[in-house]
Amino acid sequence: MMQGFVNQSCEAIIPVVVGHTKARQQMIQAVIDTGFTGFLSLPLSLIESLELPWIFRDFATLGDGSEVLFDMYRASVIWHGQYQVVDVAASEAEPLVGMSLLYGSKLQIEAVEGGIVKIEAMT
Numbered sequence: 001m002m003q004g005f006v007n008q009s010c011e012a013i014i015p016v017v018v019g020h021t022k023a024r025q026q027m028i029q030a031v032i033d034t035g036f037t038g039f040l041s042l043p044l045s046l047i048e049s050l051e052l053p054w055i056f057r058d059f060a061t062l063g064d065g066s067e068v069l070f071d072m073y074r075a076s077v078i079w080h081g082q083y084q085v086v087d088v089a090a091s092e093a094e095p096l097v098g099m100s101l102l103y104g105s106k107l108q109i110e111a112v113e114g115g116i117v118k119i120e121a122m123t
Contacts, residue, residue: 002080004032004117012109012117014097017078018042018088020052028095032107032117035063036098039086040077047073047090055087077101080121 004014012032018040019025026049030040038060042052052073059067070089077084079101086101108118 002119004029004119006109006111006113006115006117008113010111010113014117014119016040016095016097018050018075020050020075024050026050030095030097032102032109033096033098034102036096037100038089038098039100040075040098041070041089041091041093041096042073042075043092043095044071044090046095047088050075052088058089060089080105 002014004012007013013029014032015027016030017025017027026046028042028046052075054071055074056072058070058072060070061067070091073088073090075086075088077086102119104122106120106122108116110116
């Protein structure tokens with residue numbers, strides 16, 4: 001089980017270990033975004049510091065209906081205690097965990113400031 005918290009802005013935050021190799025990993029705090037269908041988004045500065053390999057460009061539709069071209073990178077994350085390879089969208093927004101990473105998980109949020117966020121693997 002992974003555990004996070006709800007911040008003052010009413011965002012569900014979860015810690016995620018992300019990197020390219022086991023030697024180059026970093027713990028980040030990411031916002032859970034159920035409207036984001038991808039795996040993970042990270043600022044380009046973090047992508048560059050982790051030396052994540054670029055894989056392709058992809059169009060995505062934002063919440064306002066506009067389409068944006070994103071550079072996509074490859075990373076490994078520790079998710080439910082196991083390494084998982086995921087696609088990462090470069091974005092200047094704060095790190096986001098999307099529904100593709102959450103897929104197969106049970107998400108519980110105590111939706112109050114300081115509330116507990118729990119993510120468990122579904123069996």
